[in-house]
Amino acid sequence: MDWKQRCxxxxxxxxxxxxxxxxxxxxxxATPEPTPPVKADKHKAVKAETKTExxxxxxxxxxxxxxxxxxxxxKADLEGVHEEVQQLRQxxxxxxxxxxxxxxxxxxxxxIIQARYTHQEAYLSTGQWVGSNWGGxxxxxxxxxxxxxxxxxxxxxxxxxxxKDYQNGNNVNYLFSLQSINGxxxxxxxxxxxxxxxxxxxxxxxxxxxxxxxxxxxxxxxxTTTEAYKPTINLAQFDQINxxxxxxxxxxxxxxxxPAIDFGNNYRVPLxxxxxxxxxxxxxDALDTDNWKDVVGRIVINAxxxxxxFFRGFSVGGSAYQGWSNLQKAGNPNxxxxxxxxxxxxxxxxxxxxxxxxxxxxxxxxxxxxxTDALGDITYTNVDSYLFDLFYNFGDKFVADxxxxxxxxxxxxxxxxxxxxxxxxxxxxxxxNTGTDVYTLGFNWFFGPTTKLQLNYNLVxxxxxxxxxGLSQEQAQFQFxx
Amino acid sequence: MKNIIIKSLVLLTLLIxxxxxxxxxxxxxxSKDVPKIIRFGVVxxxxxxxxxxxxxxxxxxxxxxxxxxxxxxxxxxxxxFVATGPAINESIANDALDFASYGDxxxxxxxxxxxxxxxxxxxGRGQNIYIGVPSTDTTTHSIADLKGKRVAFQxxxxxxxxxxxxxxxxxxxxxxxxxxxxxxxxxxxxIAANRIDAIxxxxxxxxxxxxxxxxxxxxxxEPDLFKGSGAFVxxxxxAKKYPDVVQxxxxxxxxxxxxxxxxKNRDAYFYAVAxxxxxxxxxxxxxxxxSLRWRNNPLVDDFWFKYFQSTIDFSLSQKLIRxxxxxxxxxxxxxxNKALQDQGLADYxxxxxxxxxxxxxx
Numbered sequence: 001m002d003w004k005q006r007c008x009x010x011x012x013x014x015x016x017x018x019x020x021x022x023x024x025x026x027x028x029x030a031t032p033e034p035t036p037p038v039k040a041d042k043h044k045a046v047k048a049e050t051k052t053e054x055x056x057x058x059x060x061x062x063x064x065x066x067x068x069x070x071x072x073x074x075k076a077d078l079e080g081v082h083e084e085v086q087q088l089r090q091x092x093x094x095x096x097x098x099x100x101x102x103x104x105x106x107x108x109x110x111x112i113i114q115a116r117y118t119h120q121e122a123y124l125s126t127g128q129w130v131g132s133n134w135g136g137x138x139x140x141x142x143x144x145x146x147x148x149x150x151x152x153x154x155x156x157x158x159x160x161x162x163x164k165d166y167q168n169g170n171n172v173n174y175l176f177s178l179q180s181i182n183g184x185x186x187x188x189x190x191x192x193x194x195x196x197x198x199x200x201x202x203x204x205x206x207x208x209x210x211x212x213x214x215x216x217x218x219x220x221x222x223x224t225t226t227e228a229y230k231p232t233i234n235l236a237q238f239d240q241i242n243x244x245x246x247x248x249x250x251x252x253x254x255x256x257x258x259p260a261i262d263f264g265n266n267y268r269v270p271l272x273x274x275x276x277x278x279x280x281x282x283x284x285d286a287l288d289t290d291n292w293k294d295v296v297g298r299i300v301i302n303a304x305x306x307x308x309x310f311f312r313g314f315s316v317g318g319s320a321y322q323g324w325s326n327l328q329k330a331g332n333p334n335x336x337x338x339x340x341x342x343x344x345x346x347x348x349x350x351x352x353x354x355x356x357x358x359x360x361x362x363x364x365x366x367x368x369x370x371x372t373d374a375l376g377d378i379t380y381t382n383v384d385s386y387l388f389d390l391f392y393n394f395g396d397k398f399v400a401d402x403x404x405x406x407x408x409x410x411x412x413x414x415x416x417x418x419x420x421x422x423x424x425x426x427x428x429x430x431x432x433n434t435g436t437d438v439y440t441l442g443f444n445w446f447f448g449p450t451t452k453l454q455l456n457y458n459l460v461x462x463x464x465x466x467x468x469x470g471l472s473q474e475q476a477q478f479q480f481x482x
Numbered sequence: 483m484k485n486i487i488i489k490s491l492v493l494l495t496l497l498i499x500x501x502x503x504x505x506x507x508x509x510x511x512x513s514k515d516v517p518k519i520i521r522f523g524v525v526x527x528x529x530x531x532x533x534x535x536x537x538x539x540x541x542x543x544x545x546x547x548x549x550x551x552x553x554x555x556x557x558x559x560x561x562x563f564v565a566t567g568p569a570i571n572e573s574i575a576n577d578a579l580d581f582a583s584y585g586d587x588x589x590x591x592x593x594x595x596x597x598x599x600x601x602x603x604x605x606g607r608g609q610n611i612y613i614g615v616p617s618t619d620t621t622t623h624s625i626a627d628l629k630g631k632r633v634a635f636q637x638x639x640x641x642x643x644x645x646x647x648x649x650x651x652x653x654x655x656x657x658x659x660x661x662x663x664x665x666x667x668x669x670x671x672x673i674a675a676n677r678i679d680a681i682x683x684x685x686x687x688x689x690x691x692x693x694x695x696x697x698x699x700x701x702x703x704e705p706d707l708f709k710g711s712g713a714f715v716x717x718x719x720x721a722k723k724y725p726d727v728v729q730x731x732x733x734x735x736x737x738x739x740x741x742x743x744x745x746k747n748r749d750a751y752f753y754a755v756a757x758x759x760x761x762x763x764x765x766x767x768x769x770x771x772x773s774l775r776w777r778n779n780p781l782v783d784d785f786w787f788k789y790f791q792s793t794i795d796f797s798l799s800q801k802l803i804r805x806x807x808x809x810x811x812x813x814x815x816x817x818x819n820k821a822l823q824d825q826g827l828a829d830y831x832x833x834x835x836x837x838x839x840x841x842x843x844x
Binding site: 165166167201202203204261262263264265266267306307308354396398399400401402404405406407408 | 526527529530531532533561562563564565567568569571572573575576578587588590591592594595596597632637638642661662663664668671672675677678802803804
């Protein structure tokens with residue numbers, strides 16, 4: 001390498017390392033503190049007064065440091081930089097080859113873990129409490145587990161982009177996640193590929209995405225909320241009992257229309273969100289058991305307002321599910337004698353913003369009963385449910401862009417969310433005393449971007465019983481992830 | 483059932499009460515107290531470095547506020563927002579900030595949208611924009627050559643405002659181009675991948691040095707109204723509650739502005755800006771011909787009012803805001819004027835739109 005080439009290499013290396021060299025200084029006192037004069041009216045007086053001996057000395061030091069930074073490089077300097085670049089290159093190559101996880105495409109790893117403590121004094125049998133497995137953990141004092149620690153949920157997710165389209169954002173993305181419930185064998189949770197049909201780079205335009213694989217059914221408000229954002233520890237009764245929030249395999253179209261943009265707050269809200277899916281209807285990790293595909297859809301109308309508008313966060317939604325399944329002759333599953341239908345309808349309204357918000361959800365369902373005779377007469381059970389949440393949240397967690405900062409230190413944006421939830425579920429609207437009310441008083445403490453402590457007090461009152469006969473349940477849960 | 487609901491709501495109220503008390507204090511009563519924490523919002527950068535540029539960058543790097551409030555035990559919290567001005571507006575709306583320094587367009591949109599802020603000083607002026615094309619593009623040499631092509635920048639920022647002004651001066655509008663709303667980091671990646679035809683940026687030199695882009699336009703020779711400015715603001719609640727603290731902060735802000743305006747500190751200032759990750763050479767190139775006093779002028783003067791009125795008018799015409807507001811009543815200059823008088827700087831920045839606008843060096 002001749003002298004000219006070395007000079008060129010030095011200039012390139014210098015431009016790369018200059019900010020790093022300055023960055024290595026401390027955050028404060030890196031530049032001389034300004035010492036403007038006091039009580040002088042004219043700039044000339046300012047200049048005169050600034051030339052005190054001490055201040056002049058300070059400035060001399062500063063000038064010296066600047067001289068050092070801008071002094072011409074020597075040949076030894078160039079060789080030193082060249083040597084250092086070589087060492088860094090070797091170090092980088094070695095680290096990449098030996099200590100870095102690699103994948104063939106962009107990969108982001110995430111996880112959600114729940115560590116829970118539950119205490120309850122009494123046990124409700126299935127007849128009293130339809131959701132005997134309510135909350136994901138059957139706790140029965142008679143069995144000695146009415147007071148228990150548990151790790152009810154582990155979710156490990158991998159996601160990324162299979163094709164990144166910088167021009168239009170017509171990206172192909174993937175999400176794959178595994179879950180383990182109460183220490184059970186891991187099963188697939190989400191497993192789908194998605195494609196942005198419309199340009200996702202331009203958020204002033206409507207968006208449309210198609211997904212194929214196993215995903216959450218687009219039905220309802222609470223069931224479509226991800227685990228990280230559910231206010232309560234237990235699932236809502238209608239969600240848990242009917243499996244509304246469970247994943248299913250199929251294909252889905254989701255998108256929005258008429259977006260309103262508040263550029264000054266980086267806020268985008270479409271007037272309409274819509275979802276439509278064609279699924280097996282048999283739940284996750286299973287082949288279809290009939291020749292029919294179930295159809296599920298959801299539409300949400302949002303208030304298309306600016307960020308500072310009072311109605312920001314207000315939305316109303318509606319969901320519908322139409323499913324079909326074979327009805328087999330009793331004792332002979334190969335003899336299909338009819339087709340049963342499963343129908344769900346849901347309405348919801350939400351006002352989600354800081355500091356006060358609420359959600360309301362109504363669910364009505366018609367579920368087929370198992371065949372009771374050889375001819376396969378079809379009977380149905382009608383169910384309905386009301387769910388109401390009132391919450392008061394304050395802190396940084398719910399300010400989207402506040403969490404996205406340039407920082408060297410880790411930090412804990414604290415957020416507090418006390419809430420009240422009323423959850424009523426009637427497992428047979430044709431019967432009497434067939435409903436269950438669950439009152440939950442809770443407190444969520446978000447003490448990190450992805451960590452929260454949840455405290456729930458649940459009071460379960462079955463129809464026909466008085467408040468004093470209600471079952472009380474206390475729960476504490478850390479939900480954390482990365 | 484009604485009893486249960488009522489009891490539950492009472493319990494919820496009791497649960498909330500201790501926390502809500504702190505937020506429900508009457509903020510309109512001036513206090514001689516000093517808050518335990520003062521929260522600042524600053525525009526972040528594409529390099530993920532927690533440093534800012536301009537006057538606020540110097541105020542931060544020199545630790546002037548930390549020293550000023552050390553005896554009070556007050557924590558100075560610095561927040562550098564990756565999503566820049568719009569993220570600052572969002573945080574102010576959610577009571578997550580007390581002070582902020584950011585660009586003209588988001589400050590105007592925030593104020594027009596109902597944010598209760600008071601302008602204390604200017605955050606500087608004269609910020610240029612640059613338009614670059616992929617280095618492999620040898621046929622594009624002007625804005626006119628870009629007509630119909632794909633141009634990327636972050637909407638809602640002062641880059642957006644200045645770009646639109648430049649387009650208007652050249653007889654174009656946004657509709658003459660395919661506009662992509664991308665963050666700086668995404669724009670850089672996109673132009674490196676040749677997936678867009680041009681980017682509008684404040685820092686093109688890095689891409690040019692890497693051989694990824696070629697500059698076809700900069701706003702250096704455009705009228706001053708075509709260059710970015712900004713404001714240093716405080717929330718109305720904080721100013722009402724802690725007027726003495728606001729004065730102490732403005733005092734330090736003026737000290738930082740003075741240091742950042744002295745030509746003897748020119749190189750040191752460029753190195754301070756380099757801490758954001760934007761190379762020294764970029765800032766040096768951007769400041770060629772401009773005096774530091776012009777660029778780091780904290781005054782809310784006739785130029786500032788003219789500039790911001792034009793920003794409001796432009797934002798209305800582009801439908802970026804729906805409502806206007808009284809610009810004259812937005813600033814409270816009592817703090818700035820007192821700081822200038824006390825520090826003997828009343829005339830220091832006056833007239834920098836004239837001869838002091840330029841410097842011969844560089």
